[in-house]
Amino acid sequence: MRKILVVGAGQSGLQLALGLQSHGYEVTLMSNRTADEIRTGRVMSTQCMFHTALQHERDLQLNFWESQAPKIEGLGVSVAAPGSHDPGPTQRAIDWVGRLDGYAQSVDQRVKMAGWMDTFAQRGGQLVIHGAAVSDLDYFSRVYDLVLVSAGKGELVSMFGRDASRSPFTEPQRALAVAYVHGLGPRPEHPDYDAVRCNLVPGVGELFVMPTLTTSGRADILFWEGIPGGPLDVFQGVRDPGEHLSLTLELMERFVPWEHARTAGVELTDAGGVLSGRYAPTVRNPVAHLPGGGLALGVADVVVANDPITGQGSNSASKCAASYLAAILEHGEKEFDETWMRSAFDRYWATAQHVTKWTNAMLGPPPEHVLNLIGAAGSLPPVANRFANGFNDPADFEDFFYDPAKTEAYLASVTGAAADA
Structure with missing residues (x-):
């Protein structure tokens, strides 16, 4: 043996x-x-x-936990409008949800x-x-x-x-901060299935929100990825879990208020439910x-x-x-x-x-053709679905994501198919 x-x-x-x-x-x-x-x-x-x-x-x-963990059937992308995180109401320039061909799950x-x-x-x-x-x-x-x-x-x-x-x-590209919470409410416009939400704030960073199964049952993960040295890079040295959550929520209110609106009843799942760090x-x-x-x-x-x-x-x-x-x-x-x-x-x-x-x-600023692709997904469900399913099979991005010509040809084919339907 x-x-x-x-x-x-x-x-x-x-x-x-x-x-x-x-x-x-x-x-x-x-x-x-x-x-x-x-x-x-x-x-x-x-x-x-x-x-x-x-x-x-x-x-x-x-x-072992497949029957207990939330079945994540969609993946949504929201992009804050340029400059909208300055004082005043924050708007979404882009907001859509793509359907996954097979559901995803998160188990703590x-x-x-x-x-x-x-x-x-x-x-x-x-x-x-x-x-x-x-x-x-x-x-x-x-x-x-x-x-x-x-x-x-x-x-x-x-x-x-x-x-x-x-x-x-050679250096970390994001400062990471995680909080596991109970009590997160639904998005008002949310579909009737669980979805991961990817919130992009250009020049600042990203907030990901995902349902999970933790030691105390169903919960949600609030995960900030901040550009180092930027306004989200504030978690280093924070040791108190309550302070970590407060910071998380304050940043949500400032940069992604559409997500913050559902945090009124939020509390940490447990004292060990926070994490921060960075790596290259x-x-x-x-x-x-x-x-x-x-x-x-x-x-x-x-x-x-x-x-x-x-x-x-x-x-x-x-x-x-x-x-x-x-x-x-x-x-x-x-x-x-x-x-x-x-x-x-x-x-x-x-x-x-x-x-x-x-x-x-x-990790870098998205080029124009990628912004066009993500924007087009808002009115073309096949584009939203394909982007979402790329998280399962990233090899597919070779065919429509990196090369502006391939992106343009793909969007033209989807637009044409929609016009013919």
Whole structure:
């Protein structure tokens, strides 16, 4: 029986460990926290997982919370009118909702990771609660057939060198601030289904609002992405959860009052329901060379860390785990050497490159043809729907988003079809 070590108990590490376990591999999972510590700790992320990523969980029968979590059937985009966040009423220049072909869901990672860790242990997996260091991996690389590193922060990540050719940014592009809340009211104009709301404030940042399942039931996530140094970049050093929520709401009132209007009954889900931080989007070399000559393969955020502006983190983690699982199963009894490791990553990168390209594009000011596309979606439902479904399959943006000529041709074809209907 092949022995595999997975370091890190997030979406990708746990999904991969449970998948390998189900195929008879002897899997050891290392986590720096117990399931109970995760369950009762601070929120770790925002997450809205779209159809393809959710299907990877279903394929492994790990969709334990599917019947409880809100079914997100739409994705809406609102754009504040230029200058409208100055004193006075704020208007929306653009406001529409696209329908998803398959629903999305969000499950608080405290719920999911703790539940999956318990499941892994109950199924006979070896769970080691220990914060791994490079020296640990040096030893383990001689004991295990394969070492996978899915812990996305700290000393271990530094083993994987930055790939400058795929990493255009050296500094964080957004200051991030998250609050999980109960009591958010519906939008007056909201359709009769759950939707993620993406609110874009040009030159300032973005607010994302998404329904989720948390430790205390259904909730909503309020997630600010602020341009560093701008008016949203005010959460550093804020330690009090109540102050964090107050700041969140004050900024909503100023910049997106149409969202603030439904916050009258809002309260934090719990004292751990806030998070803030920032990081530079980075693609890294997938193979780490350990001091003793061993190798480790990076997983998900360790090797491809995108800004969360396009909501792809947990989706990419699920897709990476599924891709690596398939590569491991196909490899059989052969050695997991560096050639195989790089081929496994290249297989994942074939999908991940589209996420990185789209996310990096969304971090900059939108060019005119993209503004035209987003604006046209307000009167052309097929455009709104296609844009929304790009969150599930970002590769589709190649055909209508980046190239002005392709965008123009696509809009012309949709307009023509609408005129003929």
